[in-house]
Amino acid sequence: MLLSMKAIDKSFSGVRVLTAATLDVAPGEVMALIGQNGAGKSTMIKILTGAYSRDAGDIVFEDKPVDFRSTAESQAAGIATIYQEINLAPNRSVAENIFLAREPRTRLGLVDRRKMRADARAVLKRFNLDVDVDRPLEDFGAATRQMVAIARGVTQNARLVIMDEPTSSLDEREVAVLFETIRTLKADGVATIFISHRLDELYAICDRVTIMRDGRTVAVSTMKDISKIELVRSMLGKELTAFTARVHGEDIAREPFVDATQLGAGLRVRDVSLSIARGEIAGLAGLLGAGRTETARLLYGADRKDKGSIRVAGAEKSYAAPADAIRDGFGFVSEDRKVEGIVPEMSVRENMTLAILPRLQKSGVVDTAEQQRIVDRYIKALGVKCASPEQPIRELSGGNQQKVLLARWLCMNPKLLIVDEPTRGIDVGAKAEILKLLRGLADDGLSVLMISSELEELIAAADHVTVLSDGYSVAHLGAGEITEERLMTAMAHQDEEAA
Ligand SMILES: Nc1ncnc2c1ncn2[C@@H]1O[C@H](COP(=O)(O)OP(=O)(O)OP(=O)(O)O)[C@@H](O)[C@H]1O
Ligand SMILES: [Mg+2]
Structure with a gap:
C-alpha cells in the first residue's frame, strides 16, 4: 500500500466525528471515498494532510509512519490536495499559481519568470490544456482553475493526489478532461483519492471504493464488484426511498x-x-x-x-x-x-x-x-x-x-x-x-x-x-x-x- 490510515478517531469539542476509520490506497490506484454529507470524508482527508490532528490511529505513507503537522509537511512528502473549495490566488497568473511560494529562482535569488512560465506551460501541456499562463486565474472557469490546482500538485512530485468533490462545479465536457488528467496521473503511478456524490462517475474512473457512514469505514470494494444500489445502501445504511419521478401526463394549463x-x-x-x-x-x-x-x-x-x-x-x-x-x-x-x-x-x-x-x-x-x-x-x-x-x-x-x-x-x-x-x-x-x-x-x-x-x-x-x-x-x-x-x-x- 502507498497509504494506510488505521483506526483513526477524531472528536470536535466532545462530538465524535470519526471512529476507528480506515483508508488504504495502493500506488497508482484511483480510490473513491464516499458517504453521506457529514460522514467524515473531508475530515479524514484533513487529518491525513495535517490540517487537523487526530485523537488516535496510525498513518503509514510509503512504508513510513507519518504524522504531518501541517499541509506544507504533507505536501513536501508527496501528497497534493485539491480541496472542496479551491484556495488559489485568483488575481495572480496561472503560472504564479502553479508555483506559488516555491517559484524557481535565478542565481541572484530573483524569481525566474521565464523558467516559471516555461515550466507551467510544459506541465499544462501534459494534460492537454492550452491556456495562456500569463493571464490571471480569475479569467478562467472552474475547470481550468481545478486543473491548475492539480498541475500545482503534480509539479510538487506528488505520489498521491486528493480531490475533494472535484466535479461538482464541472459540466460533462470538463469532467471528461479531468478524467483524462486522472488517467495520465495513473499512468505515471500516481494514486488518486476521489470524493464525489455523483455515483455514476465512480464507475468511469475509480478502481476501488471506500464507503464511510457516521464516521466509520463500513465497506471497501473494487468498483466492478459493487452495484450502485449496494453503494447507496451501504452509504445510507438503509434503502434509498427514491424520489418518485413525477408522472408526466399532459401539460396542465396553469396561471x-x-x-x-x-x-x-x-x-x-x-x-x-x-x-x-x-x-x-x-x-x-x-x-x-x-x-x-x-x-x-x-x-x-x-x-x-x-x-x-x-x-x-x-x-x-x-x-x-x-x-x-x-x-x-x-x-x-x-x-x-x-x-x-x-x-x-x-x-x-x-x-x-x-x-x-x-x-x-x-x-x-x-x-x-x-x-x-x-x-x-x-x-x-x-x-x-x-x-x-x-x-x-x-x-x-x-x-x-x-x-x-x-x-x-x-x-x-x-x-x-x-x-x-x-x-x-x-x-x-x-x-x-x-x-x-x-x-x-x-x-x-x-x-x-x-x-x-x-x-x-x-x-x-x-x-x-x-x-x-x-x-x-x-x-x-x-x-x-x-x-x-x-x-x-x-x-x-x-x-x-x-x-
Ligand atoms: N472544525 C470542526 N469543528 C466541529 N465539527 C466539525 C469540524 N469539521 C468537521 N466537523 C464535523 O464533522 C462531521 C464530518 O464532517 P466532514 O466535513 O468530514 O463531512 P463530509 O463527509 O466531508 O461531508 P460532505 O459530503 O457534506 O462534504 C460533520 O458532522 C461536521 O459538522
Ligand atoms: Mg466534505
Missing part, C-alpha cells in the same frame, strides 16, 4: 407567474424566452456557458437586460436590483455558496434566518421563539447534520452548509424560488429529500426555476424544461418530453449546427 420573452443582455444571453407558472417546477438546462445563470440574473434584477420583456403576475417588470425582485417574492439560491452565501463565523440559526430577521422583529426585538421554531423545522425538513443550531456554520460539512443556504430562502416563503444547482455537493439520500420538499412546496403554489447540470434531476423533478445553448433558448420540452436523449440533443444543438 403563469413569470413570463420572459426574447431576453437579451451582452453576449451571454442573446434570445431567451421562458415561462414559469404558479405551482410548477420549471427546469433550465444547458451546458456550462450556455447562459443559464446569466438568464436567472436577468430575471431577478442582478443584471440589466438589453432587450426583451419580463412579466411577473401579468405586469411588465424591470427590476433595478435583486431587492426589488425579492419584494415581489423572488428568492435565489446561488450556485456559489462561498461568494453569496454563508457567514462562516455565524451560527446555523443566524445564517438560516439572516434574510427574515426584519420580519422576525417586533419593535426591534427578535422573536426568538418564532426564530427557533423556524430553524428547528428546516433542520428537520432538510436533515441538516449539526451538533446544535448554535454551531458555527463553518464547522458543518460542505453539503450541510448548502442545505442551510437553501433553508434561508425557503423560510422567506417566496413565490418564486430560483435555484442554481440546488443539490450540488449534496448526497443521494438528501438529494431525494430536497427534491421531494421542492415538489411539495410547488404543490402548495410555489414556482420554482431549477437550473441543473444533472439531467436525472431535471427528469425527476421538472414539469417542463427550457434548454439553452449559446445564449439562445433552443427547446422547450413539455411534460412527457423530458428524456435524457431529448435534453442532450437540444443541449448539443449549437455544436450540431456548427458541424
Whole structure:
C-alpha cells in the first residue's frame, strides 16, 4: 500500500466525528471515498494532510509512519490536495499559481519568470490544456482553475493526489478532461483519492471504493464488484426511498407567474424566452456557458437586460436590483455558496434566518421563539447534520452548509424560488429529500426555476424544461418530453449546427 490510515478517531469539542476509520490506497490506484454529507470524508482527508490532528490511529505513507503537522509537511512528502473549495490566488497568473511560494529562482535569488512560465506551460501541456499562463486565474472557469490546482500538485512530485468533490462545479465536457488528467496521473503511478456524490462517475474512473457512514469505514470494494444500489445502501445504511419521478401526463394549463420573452443582455444571453407558472417546477438546462445563470440574473434584477420583456403576475417588470425582485417574492439560491452565501463565523440559526430577521422583529426585538421554531423545522425538513443550531456554520460539512443556504430562502416563503444547482455537493439520500420538499412546496403554489447540470434531476423533478445553448433558448420540452436523449440533443444543438 502507498497509504494506510488505521483506526483513526477524531472528536470536535466532545462530538465524535470519526471512529476507528480506515483508508488504504495502493500506488497508482484511483480510490473513491464516499458517504453521506457529514460522514467524515473531508475530515479524514484533513487529518491525513495535517490540517487537523487526530485523537488516535496510525498513518503509514510509503512504508513510513507519518504524522504531518501541517499541509506544507504533507505536501513536501508527496501528497497534493485539491480541496472542496479551491484556495488559489485568483488575481495572480496561472503560472504564479502553479508555483506559488516555491517559484524557481535565478542565481541572484530573483524569481525566474521565464523558467516559471516555461515550466507551467510544459506541465499544462501534459494534460492537454492550452491556456495562456500569463493571464490571471480569475479569467478562467472552474475547470481550468481545478486543473491548475492539480498541475500545482503534480509539479510538487506528488505520489498521491486528493480531490475533494472535484466535479461538482464541472459540466460533462470538463469532467471528461479531468478524467483524462486522472488517467495520465495513473499512468505515471500516481494514486488518486476521489470524493464525489455523483455515483455514476465512480464507475468511469475509480478502481476501488471506500464507503464511510457516521464516521466509520463500513465497506471497501473494487468498483466492478459493487452495484450502485449496494453503494447507496451501504452509504445510507438503509434503502434509498427514491424520489418518485413525477408522472408526466399532459401539460396542465396553469396561471403563469413569470413570463420572459426574447431576453437579451451582452453576449451571454442573446434570445431567451421562458415561462414559469404558479405551482410548477420549471427546469433550465444547458451546458456550462450556455447562459443559464446569466438568464436567472436577468430575471431577478442582478443584471440589466438589453432587450426583451419580463412579466411577473401579468405586469411588465424591470427590476433595478435583486431587492426589488425579492419584494415581489423572488428568492435565489446561488450556485456559489462561498461568494453569496454563508457567514462562516455565524451560527446555523443566524445564517438560516439572516434574510427574515426584519420580519422576525417586533419593535426591534427578535422573536426568538418564532426564530427557533423556524430553524428547528428546516433542520428537520432538510436533515441538516449539526451538533446544535448554535454551531458555527463553518464547522458543518460542505453539503450541510448548502442545505442551510437553501433553508434561508425557503423560510422567506417566496413565490418564486430560483435555484442554481440546488443539490450540488449534496448526497443521494438528501438529494431525494430536497427534491421531494421542492415538489411539495410547488404543490402548495410555489414556482420554482431549477437550473441543473444533472439531467436525472431535471427528469425527476421538472414539469417542463427550457434548454439553452449559446445564449439562445433552443427547446422547450413539455411534460412527457423530458428524456435524457431529448435534453442532450437540444443541449448539443449549437455544436450540431456548427458541424
Ligand atoms: N472544525 C470542526 N469543528 C466541529 N465539527 C466539525 C469540524 N469539521 C468537521 N466537523 C464535523 O464533522 C462531521 C464530518 O464532517 P466532514 O466535513 O468530514 O463531512 P463530509 O463527509 O466531508 O461531508 P460532505 O459530503 O457534506 O462534504 C460533520 O458532522 C461536521 O459538522
Ligand atoms: Mg466534505
